[in-house]
Amino acid sequence: MGQRGFATRQLHECPRGAAPTARATPIYLTAGFEFDEYGQAAAHFGQGEGYAYTRIGNPTIEAAEHTLASLEDGSQALLLASGQAATSVALLALLEAGQHIVSSTHIYEGTRALLNDNLTRLGIETTYVDAIEDTDAWEAAIRPETRALFAESISNATNRLIDIAAVADVAHRHGIPLVIDNTFATPYLLRPIEHGADVVVHSASKFLAGHGSVLGGAIVDSGTFDAERSGALFPHLVAPGRNGTPSLAERTGGDARIAYARESVAPRFGPTPSPLNAFLIGQGIETLSIRVERQSENALAVAQWLAGRPEIASVDYVGLPGHRDHRLAAAYLPDGYGSVFTFTVHGGAEAAQRLVEGLEVFTHMTHLGDVRSLILHPASTSHVGLGSDERLALGVEPGTLRVSIGIEDVEDLIGDLAAALAVAVDVDIAVIA
């Protein structure tokens, strides 16, 4: 055959197949995969063998999942397009209409909106526990139709910790899983599964990716689903498959929860991450320990400095001895207290605005877990949808600011805050007020 036409060559004149062994994870930025032999197509659709379509499986995505499962001491991980997708898929894999979640009050506002607005419309209700240190309060909120307990390892805004082992015991007495959002702690500082949690979710957009360039999310499962003990509560995990094929629990054992999320929730609702984002998340994870160690050291130094300043009314950092959960931190955060915390300036919202406008090293934005230091005014942004009483109950006052401390030289961070505070807060007026 002579030379093919221009349009054909622009599509097909590109070598395919075996590549040299790249040391960095190759980016399989492809919607689908060629079936090398005719029978592979049927083997994929029949038995799930090999790769066919990126929404079902992709080697770059699986590489990041593999690392994350190992770092969280889990059995398997599932990477998704965002942290919101991870929480949604994790909960939709456990709950159906008519069922119920018990959640900590101290959670990310996006998660609260998911529970209150979206899951409610699907017939799934949530009861909140405010006194999260009180295991009796968790116990009392559980109903016969409860199918998950939910909390954050370090909570967004006020840095509350939860006694994961104690709350996991409550959940397990009822045969239901404890789901922990571990975004703030990262597996470097805290591995919830080691303390008894069953499912971990992450916004990978934050510390895991680490550089503020991509969105991603992940679910990690402990792999301890017990079909005998909990099968009656989760019939979708133990029911026979189509045409009498084995159930998920028979096929995957303790991994039935995450297998259901991978096979029946994520590909149907469709929040598949881009393989390029999966690569960037995987690359971010390679330096996670170094970044989080430095961020935690910097955050502690900044929090201690702020706590000694006359312009500051309070600092909510679990690393400080005065924080109400500092005692728990000794057990749960031996390697550092994380990078995100809030502090409140004297002088209310106006002083907070002047401070943010006076900063040069900190970036004013709604994000966290970045290598750069970031600052945000929650009362007028992330928590604006709440009433002022609700905000106050969550520790968000008019003068409260949330910082996510980066890996800069800490002297520059403190210098930046000192210069901006000097302009923002009139100490004489503030102290009288």
Ligand SMILES: Cc1ncc(COP(=O)(O)O)c(C=O)c1O
């Ligand atoms: C604790 C926590 N969980 C989940 C999310 C949602 O993650 P994403 O923005 O990646 O959807 C966030 C986002 O800020 C968060 O702070």
